[in-house]
Each structure stands twice: as C-alpha cells, then as structure tokens.
Amino acid sequence: TVSLNGDASVTVDRIEDYQEQGASALDNCDGDVTSGLTERMDQVNDYTYQVTYQASDKAGNTGTAVRQVIIRDVVAPEISLKGEETVTIKEREKFEDPGAEAMDDRDGDISDRIVRTGYVDIYRPGSYTVTYTVSDAGGNQAQTERTVVVEQIYSNPKNSVYLTFDDGPSPDVTVQILDTLAKNDVKATFFICDYSESELPLLKRMIAEGHTIGIHGYSHDYKTIYASVDAFMDNIYNLKNKLKQDTGYDAFCIRFPGGSSNTVSKKYCPGIMTNLVQMMTDNGMMYVDWNVSSGDASGKGLSAKKIAANVCGGLKHDRGNIVLMHDTSAKQTTADALQKIIDCAKADGYSFYPITEDTVPVHQGLQN
Ligand code: ZN
DSSP states (O other): EEEEESSSSESSGGGGOOOOOOOOEEETTTTTTTGGEEEEEEETTTTEEEEEEEEEEOOOOOEEEEEEEEOOOOOOOOOEEOHHHEEETTTTTOOOOOEEEHHHTTEEEGGGGGGOOOOOOOOOOEEEEEEEEOOOOOOEEEEEEEEEEOOOOOOOOEEEEEEEEEOOOOHHHHHHHHHHHHHTOOOOEEEEEEEOOGGGHHHHHHHTTTTTEOOOOOOOOOHHHTOOOHHHHHHHHHHHHHHHHHHOOOOOOOOTTTTTTOHHHHHSSSTHHHHHHHHHHHHTOOOOSSSEOOTSSTTTTTOOHHHHHHHHHHHOOTTEEEEEEEEEOOOOOHHHHHHHHHHHHHHHOOOOOOOOOOOOOOOOOOOO
16 A cells, blocks of 8 residues: 655646655555655646656555646746835825836746736825735736825815805806805805806806816716716816817816716726826816715705705814805705805804815715
C-alpha cells in the first residue's frame, strides 16, 4: 500500500515551484518498503502533471499512488502608488491623480488594467479614499489605496438661506415669484429647463435683478438624460450654451434632476452619477443639492401653508440652508407660500442669498 505525504492534488504557479513531498509504502508481509519506492513525473497537458509513486514487495506485487500537480497563475500582481500615499488639496482645487502602476510575473506591466474607484468631492472638505485595483489574466487581484484630504477654504454666512426654484421658467408662477422676491429685495437661484422665445424675458429679468441662474437641463426626462454620460453632458451644455447665446450669462452651477443622490439614474446607466459628478467638477461646474425641502414636488399639490411650514420648520441656524422649490405653472401654491417663507425666516434672524461661486453647495452623497 502506497500512501502520499501531503495532498493528492497540489496547485503551483510554475512546475519549478513544485516541492516533492514523497510517499510511504507498507507491505503486510515485508513491513516498511518505502526505501524501494520510485517516483515518476509525467506531463499530462499544459496545465497538469502527474507524479506516480510505485513500490513492490518481495513477492513481486506492485502498489501505486498518484498525485496531480496543477499549474495555475496563483501569484498576484504587484501594485504600487505613483506619488504620495496621502495627498492634501484645497477645497475646489482639482485633484490631479498621479495614479498607480502594476507589474505581474506573467503578464508584465499591467498598469493600463488598473481600475480606480472612490470619488473625491472637492466641494466638501474631508478625507477621501481612492482605491486602485488590478487583476492579472489568471484573475489574481491586487489593490492599493490613497488618502486625499480636502482642506476647507469656503464657508457660508451664518443664518443664510438660499432659495432655489427648479424646472422653470413658467409664464405665470415664475413671474409671481420674481415679483415677490423683488418686493422683499430677496435674491434667489433658478435651476432652469429649456425655455421658449416668449419666456426669454423672464431669464433676462432674473439676471437684471441679481438672481442666479443654474442649469437643471434642457430636458428633464430621466430615461433620456441618464442614458449615458454624453447624453447628460449634452443635456446640460445645450442649455448652458443657449442661455449664454441669448443673454450673455455664463452659468456656473447645475442641479441634477432628482439630485445627486437620485436612485433613478442607475436604472438607465448604473454608476453614472460618480462619472457625472467627477466630470462636472473637472469642468469647473458646481453641482448643488438641497438640505431643506419645501415638499412642493409631491404629486398631490401641497397647500401654501404646508409648503411654508415645511421650509420654515426645516431651517437651521448653524448651516447654509439650501431650499428646494419649484416654479412650473403647476406650482401656484409655491408662489403663494413665498411671502410667508420670507417673513418667517427674516423674523427668525435669517438672511437670503443667491448661490454664487463662493457658496458652499450641499451635496447629498451618491447612491448609484
Ligand atoms: Zn426637477
């Protein structure tokens, strides 16, 4: 009886790495006959070898045992960071990623297969982790990380409120909102969709009266705009360029339809928000979410009283309050609520500001 030392199947990176563990042979008559054991290695195919152990007793009976040696790429590549392990940048300074490099014992330089994950929000001070992962042809993975620290530079004034109106302009509700804002000398921000020739004067009025115009998108149709990065960028830049041509105004901020934390886009293009956010900030465009919701987007049409209560109840003194509202024709109760909102916020010590390039935007966090 021949018994293997070690496993009957052994996996190694190269056949040279195989270490013979041997076997032992016992005979019921002759006792230990290991000293007469022979070993023979045969190549079965490119990936398999076979070691056969054989022993005989004095009577000429032969016993064998077999071990499989499997050749497989089991050595992971080596990945290393280019540049420093911790990089510190100032808020809104573009993060120039020095990248990483990877070498594999079989595949050679596989730096071009490195996949980077993790996002650095240059508008939100804090510490971020960027992960670099690479796989060799055998599926062995290696990973390394870099810490990127974004230092705070900007801050919003205390007790600040930024009213924002999405989806307009509209010939009726936007006019009323502009009138109320003018009467109270309050500046706000409008995240617009495409507009008609007859609505252009509303945009010119916004600019003349000191409001900020941001881009919501030429179209608001999720399926179309979140179909691809290119589709989304076109949707933003078509409107931004149109506005610039019509008015000379160069928009510097956007609001993602559904917000940056929307979970709709992944239905059309999983992971798209990370790419869009990166591309927007790389292009120097600020994206702005909100931390106070008026609730006026809810289907059933809230009363002006409820909208005002939502906004006034959502304000907090220790932060910049960015308020989400809408100014399509369907949002008459939003226009109706505006005076109440201005009154209650002012009474509570708040001041109103339009979003400017120095404003610290709210970012809700990606969920794609
Ligand atoms: Zn919208």
